[in-house]
Amino acid sequence: MTAAATRVLFDEPGPRGRARIRIVTVIGLLLVAGLVALALYQFYRNGQLGRSRWLAFVQPAYLRFLADGIRGTIIATVLAAVLSFPLGVVLALGRLSRNGLLRRASTGYIELFRSIPLLLLIYAFLLALPRYGINLPILWKLVVPIVMVNVAALAEIFRAGILAVDRGQAEAAAALGLREGTAMRAVILPQAIRLVIPTLVTQLVALLKDSTLGYVVSYPELMKQAQNLTVYTHLLVQTYLVVAAIYVVVNLLLSRFAVWLERRLSSRTGSRAARGRAAEPEGVPQTMA
Amino acid sequence: MSVVTDNLGFLLGGLLVTLELTVLGFIGALLLGTVLAVFRVSPVAPLRWVGAVYVEVLRNMPLLTLLILVVFGLPDVGITFSLFTSAALCMAVFGAAFVCEAVRGGINTVPVGQAEAARSLGFTFTQSLRHVILPPAFRTMVQPLVNIFIGIVLGSSLASAVGVSELTNRTQVLNLQSAQAVVLFLVSGAIYLAIALLGGAAGGVLERRVSGGRGPR
Numbered sequence: 001m002t003a004a005a006t007r008v009l010f011d012e013p014g015p016r017g018r019a020r021i022r023i024v025t026v027i028g029l030l031l032v033a034g035l036v037a038l039a040l041y042q043f044y045r046n047g048q049l050g051r052s053r054w055l056a057f058v059q060p061a062y063l064r065f066l067a068d069g070i071r072g073t074i075i076a077t078v079l080a081a082v083l084s085f086p087l088g089v090v091l092a093l094g095r096l097s098r099n100g101l102l103r104r105a106s107t108g109y110i111e112l113f114r115s116i117p118l119l120l121l122i123y124a125f126l127l128a129l130p131r132y133g134i135n136l137p138i139l140w141k142l143v144v145p146i147v148m149v150n151v152a153a154l155a156e157i158f159r160a161g162i163l164a165v166d167r168g169q170a171e172a173a174a175a176l177g178l179r180e181g182t183a184m185r186a187v188i189l190p191q192a193i194r195l196v197i198p199t200l201v202t203q204l205v206a207l208l209k210d211s212t213l214g215y216v217v218s219y220p221e222l223m224k225q226a227q228n229l230t231v232y233t234h235l236l237v238q239t240y241l242v243v244a245a246i247y248v249v250v251n252l253l254l255s256r257f258a259v260w261l262e263r264r265l266s267s268r269t270g271s272r273a274a275r276g277r278a279a280e281p282e283g284v285p286q287t288m289a
Numbered sequence: 290m291s292v293v294t295d296n297l298g299f300l301l302g303g304l305l306v307t308l309e310l311t312v313l314g315f316i317g318a319l320l321l322g323t324v325l326a327v328f329r330v331s332p333v334a335p336l337r338w339v340g341a342v343y344v345e346v347l348r349n350m351p352l353l354t355l356l357i358l359v360v361f362g363l364p365d366v367g368i369t370f371s372l373f374t375s376a377a378l379c380m381a382v383f384g385a386a387f388v389c390e391a392v393r394g395g396i397n398t399v400p401v402g403q404a405e406a407a408r409s410l411g412f413t414f415t416q417s418l419r420h421v422i423l424p425p426a427f428r429t430m431v432q433p434l435v436n437i438f439i440g441i442v443l444g445s446s447l448a449s450a451v452g453v454s455e456l457t458n459r460t461q462v463l464n465l466q467s468a469q470a471v472v473l474f475l476v477s478g479a480i481y482l483a484i485a486l487l488g489g490a491a492g493g494v495l496e497r498r499v500s501g502g503r504g505p506r
Contacts, residue, residue: 013332017332021332021333024333024336025333025334025335028333028335028336028339029335032335032339039366042366042367042368043366045367046365046366046367048365048366111482112478112482114439114485115439115443115481115482115484115485115486116443116478116481116482117442117443117444117446117447117457117481118443118446119446119447119449119450119457120446120457120460120474120477120478120481121478123457123460123461123464123474124470124471124474127461127464127465127470128464128470128471128473128474129470129471131468131470132470132471205349208351209351209352209353210351212351212353212354213353213447213450215353215357215450216450223351223353223354223357227357230361236361236362236364236365237358237362237363237365237366240354240357240358240361240362241358241362243354244350244354244355244358247349247350247351247354248345248346248349248350251349251350252345252349255348255349
C-alpha cells in the first residue's frame with residue numbers, strides 16, 4: 001500500500017495544474033530533443049555519423065569478432081555462476097552454523113571480500129601470484145577472483161533466504177524427528193533457494209558486469225574483443241557504444257526476467273512477507289561495479 | 290614490508306586520488322540522483338521517462354564499459370576531459386542511477402496517509418516532498434546510500450584500468466618494481482577494507498542520529 005505514495009504526491013490536477021503540467025511537459029520534451037540534437041550535431045561535426053562508420057557493424061567479419069567476445073563473456077559468466085552459487089550456500093551455512101569458529105571465519109570472509117575491489121584481487125592473480133608459482137590460465141585469472149568476491153555477496157543472499165523461511169518449517173521437521181542437518185537439506189534449503197531465485201538472477205547481472213574485467217587480464221570477452229576491434233578499425237566511439245548497448249540490453253532482459261520471476265513465484269507461494277525479507281540484500285555493493 | 294615504507298608517499302598519494310574520486314563521485318551522485326528521483330515521481334510524464342530511461346541504462350551498464358566509453362570514446366566526438374575528471378564524472382553519473390532508486394525506494398516507504406495529509410493541508414508537490422515525505426524517507430535511505438558509497442569506493446578502482454593513478458593502479462605499478470608483491474596487495478586491500486568499515490560505521494551513526502528520538506528505538 002505504501003508503494004502508491006509516488007502517485008499520491010500530487011492531486012488530480014485541476015485546469016490550472018493541467019495547464020502547468022502541459023507547459024513543463026513541452027519544455028521537458030524540447031530539452032530532451034535539444035540534448036539529442038546536440039549530441040547528434042557533435043557526432044556530425046566530428047565526422048562520426050558517416051554511413052560507413054556504422055554500417056561496419058553489419059559486416060560478417062565484425063559481427064563474428066563481437067560474437068566471439070559474447071561467447072567469451074557467456075563462458076566466464078556461466079562458469080563464475082556455476083562455481084559461486086553452491087559455494088555461496090556453503091558459506092551461508094557456515095555463517096549460520098552453531099560452531100563459533102566456523103561462524104566467525106565465514107563472517108570474516110564475507111566482510112573482507114565485500115570490502116575489497118575485484119580489480120585489486122585480479123591484479124594480485126595477474127601480477128603477484130605468478131611469482132609465487134601460482135600461475136593460472138587466463139580465463140581462471142578472471143573467474144577465480146570473480147568467484148571469490150561474489151561468493152561473499154551470494155552468501156548474504158542465501159542467508160537472508162534461509163532466515164526468511166518460516167520457523168514453523170524447522171519446528172515441524174524437528175517434530176517429525178529429522179536431524180538438524182537433514183532438516184536443513186531436505187526442508188529449509190529447498191524453500192530458501194526458491195525464495196531467493198529472483199535475487200540470484202539479479203546477481204547474474206553483477207557477474208556479467210564483473211566479466212568485463214577480462215579487459216584487464218586480456219581474456220577475449222566482449223570488452224576486450226571490442227578493444228581489439230578498435231585497434232584495427234579506429235572506430236572508437238561507435239564500437240564502445242555498440243558494446244555498451246549489448247550489455248544494457250542483455251542485463252535489462254535479465255533484470256526484467258528477475259522481476260517477472262519474483263511476481264510469478266510470490267503469487268504462487270503467497271508468502272509475500274517472507275519474500276520481502278528475502279529480497280532485502282538487493283543493492284549489495286557488488287551489484288554496482 | 291620495506292616496499293611499503295619506502296613508497297609510503299606514493300601509496301598515500303594513490304589513496305588520496307581514490308578518496309577524491311569517491312567523494313566527488315558520491316556528492317555528484319547524490320545531487321544528480323536526487324534530481325532524477327524527483328523526476329521519477331513528478332506529475333510530468335516526459336520527466337518520468339527521462340528518469341526511468343536513465344536509471345535502466347546506467348544500472349545495467351558495466352562501470353568499466355562506461356569508463357572506457359567516456360575516456361576513449363568521447364574524444365572521438367570532440368568532447369575531451371582530463372583523465373581524472375572523466376573518471377570522477379563516470380563515478381557520479383553511474384552512482385546517480387543507484388542513488389535515484391534508493392531515494393525513490395525511501396519515498397515509497399513513507400505511508401500514503403502522510404502524503405494525503407500533506408495534500409489535504411494544501412501542500413504543493415515540492416512542499417510535500419521537502420517537508421513531509423523526504424525527512425522520514427531519509428531514514429530508510431541511509432543504509433542503501435552507505436552501500437552505494439562503498440560501491441563507489443570499490444568502483445573507483447576500475448579507474449585504474451583506464452590509467453588513473455589511484456590506489457589500485459599504484460599498487461600494481463609498485464608490484465612490478467618490487468619483489469614483495471603480496472605485502473603490497475595485502476596493505477592496499479586493508480586500506481580498502483578500512484575505508485569500507487569506516488563508511489559503514491559512519492552510516493550507522495548517521496542512521497541513529499536521523500532516527501533519534503522518534504519511533505521505537
